Amino acid sequence: MEDIVTLHEGGTPLLRDPDGRDLFFKYEGVNPTGSFKDRGTAIEISRAKELGVQNVACATTGNMGASVSAYCAVAKMNAHIFTTKFAEPAKIRQIKAYGASVTVVPGTYDDALAESKKTRDEKGYYLMGDYPLRGEGQKSVAFEIADQLNWGVPDNVIVPIGNGTLAWATYKAFRELETVGLTNKMPRIIGVQARGCNPVYNSFIHNLDYIVPLKKTNTIASAINCNNPVDGLETLTAIRESNGLCIQLSDEEILRAKAEMGKLGIYAEVSGAASYGAYKKLKLGGKTVCVVTGHGLKDSK
């Protein structure tokens, strides 16, 4: 118990659509640092503490860095955060508030990741992004959804895709529930990307079994601006095995979704609104859960 590092992440509300559609919002913005990342971070940092780690390195579009920095503060570790110029200023402020050091790396998320890996190789820093472990933490979002629906399974779960960890963790969790007999069906996992950063979408549409990294990206949805998703292939598997879909949205479609969600009482960061944008565009039937990955207060404008 002593080694558990927690800020009481998870336990987020599953909000019913006020407009009466068969639609729910899993509002991850009310996690301690304002995004779904805290679920995975709690596991990763607890393990790091157990190992006696002192220095942690992490590449981020912003949310993961904020999350890792907060849990490092609790665990009395040093957090070294690598990000890009696309990160929201509000997130950079948040990371620094937790006492972490921040390096803004020129280029893409992949470049920031490469810098963080250098500190592992050269200085022995513990690298966040042991994605299997992180995924194990992220699974709780799906366990909660099933629980909150009284062990029912929605027909569709829509998830924004950055690195893709959340999508495959959600898939894995529902699969486990089915395996142990707590549920008796699978939801379709529906992944959403921004048109300006769509490597998983490209592979889905062209039926590839690999991811083609993008050299340049261009989207206002900074939290899902990952040009070479670490868990891209796992996400493709989750989507395909669940008979799901991957779609892309323009920035305008995502911003419209964010604005409409506000009128439903749900303040989402831009990327977090992509799930609802996909719901609107796909005109899905059946019971649908949109995972809202981050709080609107994360946006700087």
Next chain:
Amino acid sequence: MEDIVTLHEGGTPLLRDPDGRDLFFKYEGVNPTGSFKDRGTAIEISRAKELGVQNVACATTGNMGASVSAYCAVAKMNAHIFTTKFAEPAKIRQIKAYGASVTVVPGTYDDALAESKKTRDEKGYYLMGDYPLRGEGQKSVAFEIADQLNWGVPDNVIVPIGNGTLAWATYKAFRELETVGLTNKMPRIIGVQARGCNPVYNSFIHNLDYIVPLKKTNTIASAINCNNPVDGLETLTAIRESNGLCIQLSDEEILRAKAEMGKLGIYAEVSGAASYGAYKKLKLGGKTVCVVTGHGLKDSK
């Protein structure tokens, strides 16, 4: 049930001090709109819905306006928010995101309150700030603290004072727990104000039984910048009856507390850090709970 308007407020973590002091942080920043206000708003808006209200008016330093706007969005009511130039831009954005109208009134909080009251008198708008009702909602923060301490009662509960609703609601809740026998003692209620907006502190120090409204205020702690606290007298009673204290802090002391809290993994908005600033200054013995009233993401800088 149908008339209950909720975004699943409350149920916030009681975080143990990572430095091992007999100190806890009640982290209200993870309420749906990022502040403690949601607890009271859920009750006020549920009652308004029951009454068939269509238009709601609300004066705010920022957090209450955001909260009221969100719940109005869920309940399909129109929110008319009146604030001052001191409100954080991040809060104004949030209020507008929920579809509310915002009027920035010249002058103090009291002036914004007067404007909101005009819409009640002239247009029949339903005025938020039926403080007894709001206080009933706010009580849940104290019920949770007692529950989370296994029905123990801390020696001190430290609360920032804006309008003062939270302070007296906390007192009332602990008194009720004692009355029904769930607990057997009272905590000291310790109120904190900013030196630049200290009407309750002034009355406490000079042993007055009235509040002298301030004509001008000057503090960076915008969420507690209430020159004429609506519940000032009730707060004085709560402090006195509980053998508590009221103290004032300089902006520098509050900012230092905010910075130190970040290093403990707790990101507080400036005003929300005042409770910890008071803890540091008072060098209190005994078990202490600092109520952290709003999320650090609420600050615009």
